[in-house]
Structure formats: structure tokens, C-alpha cells
Amino acid sequence: MKAFVISAIASNQGKTILTTALLYNYRKSVRPFKIGPDYIDPQFHKTICDTNSINLDTFMMNKSQVKWIFNKYNNKDICIVEGVMGFYDGMDKACSAYDVSKLLKIPTILILDASGSYITISAVLKGLKTYKKDNTIKAIVLNNISSSxxxxxxxxQVNEDFDDIEILGWIEKNLPCLKDTHLGLDLNDAKKDTLQKLSKEVLKHIDLEKLQKISVYTKKKNNNYPFEKIEKVNKKATIIKDGNFSFLYYDNLKVLKELFNKVEIVNPSKDEQISKDSDFVYILGGYIETQKAYDKIKNSKNFKDSLLRHVKDKRYVYAECAGLLFLSKNVDDKKMMNILDVSFTLTNKRNRLGYYYNQKGLKGHAFHYTKPIDTKNAIDILSKKKNSKGEFGAWKKENVYGTYLHTMFRNNLNILKDYFGI
Incomplete structure (x- = not known):
């Protein structure tokens, strides 16, 4: 099989465009992955190649666990792993493209923006190659090239300076397909012909045979399960998921299916109801605080009534980020469910971004522009370092728990025990 990481020196260098083109080109035989906690890119990946994308996060999981996750899901001929930010960014949390590619022992393809430069590209590459001698950089693709x-x-210059770097080719500057989208392709609305055109133009000058030669990977066997064993329970779980509540790690879905006897997915935008026999409701993160998202759900009376019934029956609810907001009294002038005694306001600046710990040592990720009006009923502090100062980020009432923290379930079965009533 083939496997490789796509990385760069920073964000906005062309990782997503190259990943999109390659995923579409190999769409019948590819498994996409994403380094880090990002929810958006994996949704794009799924849209392009119709295969679920898997997060590889060496902050939230330990090394043996991430290796197990990669080996479990690399069941296609080609594995394409999209990096995060620049190649070494995230090393302070042990979750950079460098860390993950080295751990999995798969090569990295760097996409380098060559706008207004030529010899300096080789100097930049030398810096990346020498910063860590055990790096996995094996090839480059040059972006924003003005001519042959x-x-x-x-x-x-690169061939003169390096004997261990393959130059796979280049991407033209000002491609028509990118002009049309203004570098802002909404892949949820993308049509097949749009993706086909983009892939063809981006890959026009890239040697795919050479790419495959340097991407040979021998799949490892998952001999040991580096997590607590999952014991199936005779209970039913409900996942609240639609275009607004959409932040779901695919492996979290798999864990819930392994744990619960039955799992249903309810779409609140379509006013679907939570089953009366549901034992547990999981409300995903997303965009409920925006007017567009709020308008799609404000008239979903049947869904809301079923949620209130579920809470009244003292059944369990676990909500992340937008799910937390939805359970609150209100976000500014938007009335929410009034289940948790807290109100929020939407600000113009980020209030959290990055990895956090809760007071029980649980690792996760948070990214939001809202903040609570007051924290008198909050129960949990989220901090950048374990057991350090932070700010409140979770609320609980009876069997209902809402938190700003997104996390992974497979290595945190204690969450299921603490908040899922298991």
C-alpha cells in the first residue's frame, strides 16, 4: 500500500488544494487522515472521496494508541494524511506533522510556495531538513509557479543542494479553478465537475508515479489493543447531528457503536425526534450561535419536545461546545433550551483556541468565540496545562452535562462512565 503526509512551512501554502486534488484523483482507493483535532478538514475529505477521514492526534492519545488508530483505518490502497499548520508546528504538544509522520514511519511531501522566489526555496528546504535530522521529508511540490x-x-538549485529529495512537480500560479472559488471552495456544495476540474489542473505538472514510488508502506498488525476494553451495554444512544451540529470524530461514532446496543442519529434541522427508549443523548459541536444555524432549528418543535422529555425522564445528555450553547438559556437574543442555568454572548474575538485539560486531567480541544455571562453555576475549569489556572468551561445539572471541550472517547472511557450513566 501507499501512505504519505502532506505538509508545508505554514498554513495557507497549498496543503488543502493539493490534498483535495489527490483525494479526488484516488477517490476510489484512498483513506484520508488529518493530523490534530480539526473537525472541518475531515468533513471536506469525506465530501471529496466519500470515505470517512480519521484524526491522528498525539496530544489527546499516546503514541501506541495513535499507531493503533492508523493501522485500524488504513484499509485502502492509499493513505493520505493532511498535516496541520507548518511541518514542525505543534511539537510543543507532540502533535506536529513531524511527530506523527516520524511515529508512523511514513514519508512527508512538502508543498512549498515559490511566489517571487527561486534559490531561497532551497535555503528554506535546508532549514526544514536540518532542524530535525530524523525528519521524514522525502519530496516537494512547488506551488504558485509562474512558468516552466x-x-x-x-x-x-534543489537538485544541486540535495541528493535525497524528490521534486514531484509544480502547481501553476492563478489557476482558473482557484480563481473561480477565490481559494474558498465550499466542498459541501462542490459538484463533481468542479472537483474534477480542480484535480486535473492542480495535478497537471505533478509526477504521480514518482509520488507512489516514494510512498510505499507496509501495513502493521494491531497485535495489542492499547485502550481499556469496551464492554457492550444493552442501552440505546442518540447522536444529534446535522449541518449545524456536525463536529464528530469518526472514531467516536465507532466507539459508541461498539459500546451501545443501538445507536441512532437524529437530525434536528428536519425536526426528527429522539426515541423514547433512548438512554443517552450526545449533542455535537457546530454553529448554533450563528443566525443562519439558529434559524434552521428554532422551529423544530418536535425535536425540542423530545429533548425536554428525555431530560425530564432524568436520562443522560452529553453536549460539546455548540451542544453546550444549545442547552443554555440563551446566546445573546437567541433563546436556547433553558436546560442548563447559564447564558452566553458571542464576541468578536476568540475566547479559546487550542488544547486544554479539564480538572480531571482529560485532554481535549476547544475553539469558540462565545463566553458565559457569568460562571456561578460552572463546574469545571479548562486550562492550558494540567492542574494549572484556567477558566470555567463546563456546566452540569442532574444528568445533563455540557462542555466547551471536544475529546476522543476510545482512550477516555471514564467519560462514558462519569457522564453517560454507564
């Missing part, structure tokens, strides 16, 4: 002559200038 521009490409040859860079290629000549």
Missing part, C-alpha cells in the same frame, strides 16, 4: 522556466530554476 521558474520551475526549472528552482529544480536545478
Amino acid at each position: 522556466m521558474h520551475y526549472e530554476l528552482i529544480k536545478r
